[in-house]
Amino acid sequence: MPPGRARFRRGHWKTGLRSCNKGQTRPGDTLPSLLMSDLRRILHVDDDEEILELVRLSLELVGGFDLRQFSSAERAIANLGSVQADLVLLDVMMPGTDGPGLLRIIRQTPGFERIPAVFMTARAEASVNRTLEGDAVLGVVTKPFDPMILPSQLLRLWAARA
Structure with a gap:
């Protein structure tokens, strides 16, 4: 694995999902607020199969989102014509092709020109965040x-976009 890449221990995330702690949400993260959001369809691209599975369980089972996932930028690009998404x-x-490069390609596709995006990274430095935003x-x-x-993180980012 390249340096700087975070890695979940194999199977560790399954334990976290089984032991769902209701106290892990923030104030204001209520079911009615989740249901009122117009964020429904998410396109997710990641080259790590474990992250793909973890995000799928998180966003489909916990969040109730419609999710389309691809394990490479090339697969995502090849399938953009059949994808409907509110967020990438x-x-x-x-x-x-890295994430920022893929976003540039996605935004050249009709219907995706202004699609909002969220990046995932193991590098938490402020300079990286400023570069990506x-x-x-x-x-x-x-x-x-x-x-x-x-x-709820994605919903908060989505709500703050306006």
């Missing part, structure tokens, strides 16, 4: 992340 969630460091980039989620809180 992209890993920053991927082989081949920009036009219609809602924020950065640092890896490792809490799968029980990821849906």
Whole structure:
């Protein structure tokens, strides 16, 4: 694994999902506020199969989102014509086309020109976050992340975009 990449211990995330602690949400993260959001469909691209599975469980089972996932930028690009998304969630460091490069390509696709994006990265330095934030980039989620809180993190970023 390249330096600077966070790695979940194999199977560790499954334990976290089984032991769902209701006290892990923030004040204001109520079911009615989640249901009122217009964020429903998320496109997620990450080259790490474990992260793909963890995000799938988090966003589909905990968050109730419709999720389309791809394990490479190339697969995502090839399937953009069949994808409908309100938000893109992209890993920053991927082989081949990285997350920022993929976002530029996605935004050249009709229907995706202004799609909001959130990046995921193991590098938490402020300079990295400033580099990634920009036009219609809602924020950065640092890896490792809490799968029980990821849906509410995305909803808060989504709500703050206006």
